[in-house]
Amino acid sequence: MVSTLAAYRREKGKEKKTTTTGAGRTTLYESRWYAYTALAFLNDRDKPLTGLSTEPSTSFKEKLTKTKKTKASTPGGKRNGYTQ
Numbered sequence: 001m002v003s004t005l006a007a008y009r010r011e012k013g014k015e016k017k018t019t020t021t022g023a024g025r026t027t028l029y030e031s032r033w034y035a036y037t038a039l040a041f042l043n044d045r046d047k048p049l050t051g052l053s054t055e056p057s058t059s060f061k062e063k064l065t066k067t068k069k070t071k072a073s074t075p076g077g078k079r080n081g082y083t084q
Contacts (some may be wrong), residue, residue: 008039 011031018029 004035004039005042008036008042012043019074035052 013035014029015031018027
């Protein structure tokens with residue numbers, strides 16, 4: 001796997017080098033390696049993915065405080081019809 005990644009990086013570097021030097025369209029490098037197009041998904045492997053926040057949302061906090069208030073204000077200490 002390491003040698004495959006190295007070969008992909010080498011081909012990608014050759015391609016990038018010809019596009020950044022201001023060379024004409026006829027001199028652009030185009031890889032003929034059989035696996036280059038198949039490994040194109042590796043182009044964004046170092047970009048961080050957006051994930052879910054571990055912080056509770058404000059609506060969750062509001063629901064939590066409302067739940068605590070209603071449990072504290074139940075008459076007779078009953079919760080769900082049962083006494084504590």
